[in-house]
Amino acid sequence: MNDALQLDRQLCFALYAASRAMTQAYQPLLAPLGLTYPQYLVMLVLWEQEGLTVKQLGERLALDSGTLTPLLKRLEAAGRLRRQRLTEDERQVALWLTDEGRRLQADAQTVPAALLCRYGGEAEQIGALRDALHALRRTLQDG
Amino acid sequence: MNDALQLDRQLCFALYAASRAMTQAYQPLLAPLGLTYPQYLVMLVLWEQEGLTVKQLGERLALDSGTLTPLLKRLEAAGRLRRQRLTEDERQVALWLTDEGRRLQADAQTVPAALLCRYGGEAEQIGALRDALHALRRTLQDG
DNA sequence: GGCAATTAAATTGCGTGCAATTGAAGTGGC
DNA sequence: GCCACTTCAATTGCACGCAATTTAATTGCC
Numbered sequence: 032m033n034d035a036l037q038l039d040r041q042l043c044f045a046l047y048a049a050s051r052a053m054t055q056a057y058q059p060l061l062a063p064l065g066l067t068y069p070q071y072l073v074m075l076v077l078w079e080q081e082g083l084t085v086k087q088l089g090e091r092l093a094l095d096s097g098t099l100t101p102l103l104k105r106l107e108a109a110g111r112l113r114r115q116r117l118t119e120d121e122r123q124v125a126l127w128l129t130d131e132g133r134r135l136q137a138d139a140q141t142v143p144a145a146l147l148c149r150y151g152g153e154a155e156q157i158g159a160l161r162d163a164l165h166a167l168r169r170t171l172q173d174g
Numbered sequence: 175m176n177d178a179l180q181l182d183r184q185l186c187f188a189l190y191a192a193s194r195a196m197t198q199a200y201q202p203l204l205a206p207l208g209l210t211y212p213q214y215l216v217m218l219v220l221w222e223q224e225g226l227t228v229k230q231l232g233e234r235l236a237l238d239s240g241t242l243t244p245l246l247k248r249l250e251a252a253g254r255l256r257r258q259r260l261t262e263d264e265r266q267v268a269l270w271l272t273d274e275g276r277r278l279q280a281d282a283q284t285v286p287a288a289l290l291c292r293y294g295g296e297a298e299q300i301g302a303l304r305d306a307l308h309a310l311r312r313t314l315q316d317g
Numbered sequence: 318g319g320c321a322a323t324t325a326a327a328t329t330g331c332g333t334g335c336a337a338t339t340g341a342a343g344t345g346g347c
Numbered sequence: 348g349c350c351a352c353t354t355c356a357a358t359t360g361c362a363c364g365c366a367a368t369t370t371a372a373t374t375g376c377c
Binding site: 035036037038039040041042043044045046047048049050051052053054055056057068072075076078079085089091092095135138139142143144146149150151152153156157160161162165166167168170171172 | 178182183184186189193194195196199200215218219222233234236240247271276279285287289292293295296303306307309311313317
């Protein structure tokens, strides 16, 4: 028996399974807002700062245009944002929320708190876990 | 400014980004084996125990037949495993490695060690991080 | 034994992720 | 000013994930 290849010992699987469980935990909270989980992340970024380009958004979320372009088109079709090609540089597309997109932020206020409840006993260690994951991510991306 | 909705404070985003970075870190190691990352997870399970049904495999990986059926067909087409409907219960499909599938385990031996190197300074805390993630996952799934 | 309820895979449909390519727009060197 | 090079978004193609439905097989109840 080879210990090194055991599924339950793999950090990667713990990460993979936890990440999917997290997405599923968000789903019932986001469905009433008409958002998928990745769409919610895009909205989080734009609620912080509008007018970002697709590239800037992609750097923030570590997603490329192959993923973002269709996702942003769906958000535009749903009336949450506008995609506007810059006149200074026609290669770039800036992202602006619509009034409805901005209004949605109010409804989203309850989401983080609802999740915190779900963490239960783990709640206190959330900050440390988050920081460890950001550090791990940086290590993996730099290598 | 609403702190609760800030992207970098969200555990969910740290998890999501780290999980994708992890998958990308595995990709160059798995490509020579002709495996995607989810396919590698399936092989890890079957290297531990052959003859599992699709349902049992799905419970182990927290994946359903919608994901597994096409993935397993690809592994079968690649000659790594055989899918065999049980005679005792024709609803179920058992999974058996081919000789080639079994041989692949030897080539995979180096993968976990290569990843450990990538973790660099974080390496010592890997066990604790993994356990915290398993606990979080259980909390999210039970809730 | 007959039939409703349950179970296991497969299928369908849709939304990501991401590598690779394309096309259009800007930039830099000469 | 021209042209090679770079950059940005979009597109293409493929492999997941997962909800929802379908199909086939088994079980449980009477």
